[in-house]
Amino acid sequence: xxxxxxxxxxxxxxxxxxxxxxxxxxxxxxxxxxxxxxxxxxxxxxxxxxxxxxxxxxxxxxxxxxxxxxxxxxxxxxxxxxxxxxxxxxxxxxxxxxxxxxxxxxxxxxxxxxxxxxxxxxxxxxxxxxxxxxxxxxxxxxxxxxxxxxxxxxxxxxxxxxxxxxxxxxxxxxxxxxxxxxxxxx
Numbered sequence: 001x002x003x004x005x006x007x008x009x010x011x012x013x014x015x016x017x018x019x020x021x022x023x024x025x026x027x028x029x030x031x032x033x034x035x036x037x038x039x040x041x042x043x044x045x046x047x048x049x050x051x052x053x054x055x056x057x058x059x060x061x062x063x064x065x066x067x068x069x070x071x072x073x074x075x076x077x078x079x080x081x082x083x084x085x086x087x088x089x090x091x092x093x094x095x096x097x098x099x100x101x102x103x104x105x106x107x108x109x110x111x112x113x114x115x116x117x118x119x120x121x122x123x124x125x126x127x128x129x130x131x132x133x134x135x136x137x138x139x140x141x142x143x144x145x146x147x148x149x150x151x152x153x154x155x156x157x158x159x160x161x162x163x164x165x166x167x168x169x170x171x172x173x174x175x176x177x178x179x180x181x182x183x184x185x186x
Contacts, residue, residue, distance in 0.1 A: 007059035009134045009151070013049045016041040016128055018092060018162055019100075022109060022153060023120035036150060037102035040131055041083065044095055053080055053099075056135045060146045064137020068144055077145030079135070092126075092162055101133050101150035108152040123155055126162040130154045 018039040025034035042049055057080065061072050068076075079100065083093030109117045117123055132151035138144070 005134060008056045008063065008136065009132065010049070010052045010056045011132045012040070012042065012052075012130050013046045014128050014156055015043075015046075015049070015131060016092065016096075016126065016159060017123070017153075018098070018125050020123060020125045020127075022107060022123050025104075025106075033104065035102040035104055036106055037100065038125075038131075038150065038153075039098050039100050040133070040148075041093060041096040041098050044097060050080075050097065053135075057146050060135035060137055064139075064146070067137045067139040073144050075144075077143065079146055079148045099133075099148050101131065101148040103150040107150050110152070110154050112154070112156060114154075117155060123153065124161060126159045128156045128159050130156060 018041055020038040021036055022038060023036075025036050027034045042053075044050075057078055061076065065072060080097050081099065083090070083096040083098050087093035087098070109123055111117055111122075123129070131153050134149045134151060135146050136149060138147050
């Protein structure tokens with residue numbers, strides 16, 4: 001059976017972005033290739049998206065058999081991880097599965113009406129979106145597994161910033177300009 005991109009591609013339901021590097025590529029460590037990337041937080045209640053991801057990972061395993069010497073290794077690394085188990089110290093991961101998606105090419109980014117989003121401030125760690133991702137096999141330096149490629153992002157709604165950042169509009173009250181020069185030193 002031939003595996004196609006259709007078999008390994010998933011468009012998620014509503015997810016939350018974390019560690020979002022969507023508008024500029026980023027390398028986690030010096031010397032690594034810079035990539036566009038994000039962690040994708042998938043609610044454990046979203047059975048439809050999880051089922052699609054599991055099917056796409058299985059299709060990627062089948063498509064990658066040649067990279068694995070003709071058979072799927074028993075200890076193959078897979079991208080979907082449990083936030084409750086692996087990130088118990090990060091409350092935004094509670095009740096979620098997560099995976100990391102990346103790409104060397106910039107993903108397309110649109111809003112709910114499919115208008116392109118050009119302002120990098122509009123898409124951030126903490127906002128809610130849908131993503132188009134694809135799964136593929138890798139065999140690099142003895143590491144074998146299934147990776148997740150980032151295709152496109154559709155922002156659905158705002159959410160609290162992750163990592164402690166806040167909006168200026170939320171930090172300050174508007175002040176009246178009374179026209180006086182408050183020179184308290186003079």
